[in-house]
Amino acid sequence: MLTLDRATYDAIVAHAKRDHPDEACGIVAGPEGSDRAERLVEMVNAAGSPTFYEFDSTDLLRLYREMDARDEEPVVIYHSHTATEAYPSRTDIGLAMEPRAHYVLVSTRDCFDADGGNNDGPVEFRSYRIIDDEVTEEEVSVVPSLPARSTT
Amino acid sequence: MAIEVRIPTILRNYTSDQKSVTAEGANLAALIDDLEANHAGLKDRLLENGDLRRFVNVYINDEDVRFLGGLEAPLNDGDQVVVLPAVAGG
Numbered sequence: 001m002l003t004l005d006r007a008t009y010d011a012i013v014a015h016a017k018r019d020h021p022d023e024a025c026g027i028v029a030g031p032e033g034s035d036r037a038e039r040l041v042e043m044v045n046a047a048g049s050p051t052f053y054e055f056d057s058t059d060l061l062r063l064y065r066e067m068d069a070r071d072e073e074p075v076v077i078y079h080s081h082t083a084t085e086a087y088p089s090r091t092d093i094g095l096a097m098e099p100r101a102h103y104v105l106v107s108t109r110d111c112f113d114a115d116g117g118n119n120d121g122p123v124e125f126r127s128y129r130i131i132d133d134e135v136t137e138e139e140v141s142v143v144p145s146l147p148a149r150s151t152t
Numbered sequence: 153m154a155i156e157v158r159i160p161t162i163l164r165n166y167t168s169d170q171k172s173v174t175a176e177g178a179n180l181a182a183l184i185d186d187l188e189a190n191h192a193g194l195k196d197r198l199l200e201n202g203d204l205r206r207f208v209n210v211y212i213n214d215e216d217v218r219f220l221g222g223l224e225a226p227l228n229d230g231d232q233v234v235v236l237p238a239v240a241g242g
Contacts, residue, residue, distance in 0.1 A: 057211075060239060097162045100161065
């Protein structure tokens with residue numbers, strides 16, 4: 001199960017809507033091994049495409065160096081689909097390289113009409129584990145705020 | 153000649169879970185051959201048809217090797233190499 005606080009969930013949805021019709025992407029970092037999605041980092045989709053996303057290679061290095069320095073890892077890796085359902089594409093599965101991450105897929109296909117006008121439709125928000133090309137969907141639990149961090 | 157190579161999580165099964173290993177080589181191609189000699193299987197995860205895989209990023213001293221000559225990129229004692237799989241999808 002993926003647990004997200006309401007503010008992070010809303011921010012991911014807002015990012016996906018803002019970048020529509022291009023795919024939006026980013027991560028939520030958290031302390032290594034904690035499985036706590038604490039720190040949202042919106043990334044630029046260097047591909048700038050409605051059908052593909054890729055972190056810019058310089059941004060990627062900076063991000064991993066920053067996480068390294070803070071003893072963090074990517075707890076969530078998210079991106080949006082803008083014309084299809086929130087399910088990992090074959091490309092998503094083939095390129096999933098973080099076996100410990102929750103892969104969040106957001107679909108904005110029902111949020112906009114064909115002219116890009118706002119439709120007020122729901123955003124589909126789903127989460128998966130992708131390990132060795134195998135996709136397992138998991139429940140997403142949205143809480144007002146994450147439980148206090150264990151001090152032990 | 154010692155070059156530190158940072159290994160991403162997904163490839164640490166080739167390095168006994170070490171986050172970084174030491175290798176040598178006058179350029180990136182030679183370094184990868186040296187890595188392979190000590191961590192068999194790693195080369196195939198970095199190269200495809202003799203070139204760097206499209207969705208694997210390699211940096212020398214924080215510079216993407218694609219701008220440094222790719223596999224021909226020269227290396228010097230004390231350089232740091234970072235390997236990071238692309239975060240990408242469709």
